[in-house]
Amino acid sequence: MQKKLISVLVDGVSADTFETYAHRFPNMRRLADSGLRVRRLKSGIPATSVPGRATMLTGVGPEVHGIYGNHIFRGDIFVAPLAADLQAPTLATHANKAGLDVAAIGQALVDPADTSIHVSPWWLRGFVTGHRFSKMVPRETLAACRAIYDAKGRLAAAG
Secondary structure, eight states: OOOOOOOOOOTTOOHHHHHHHGGGOHHHHHHHHTSOOOOOOOOOSSOSHHHHHHHHHHSSOHHHHOOOSSSEEETTEEEOOOGGGOSSOOHHHHHHHTTOOOEEESOTTSOGGGOSEEEOOHHHHTOOTTOTTSOOOOHHHHHHHHOEEETTOHHHHHO
């Protein structure tokens, strides 16, 4: 049987919060109970969403992966960081290079080229321009961010 790694990143739910309220997450609790659960995980500095995800995906801190905030400055605008902005390889990159099958569902910092299935996060697919609370994505990357990559058609076959 082939081993699988499923990494579930839930924004705003720390390991200790999950331990305390696992009864409210029955499906995630079942997954955790049948596999490995990380119980002692500290937030990187700064403790914001995108740098934290980048740290979990790369295993290194912002001083190495280069993502220090939920937005980065590109020219004259702050935009949401994308996989190309990372300065360190992700777990998906390593797995892909090892010949493993990688699926990334809802993870913005994983390069679609490292996956056989890639679905961008809802906040990139449902992007609305001009709203001050939206994630700003450059126009040239907007279409790619909304695309679902599934070369073998496995998502469609699964319904």
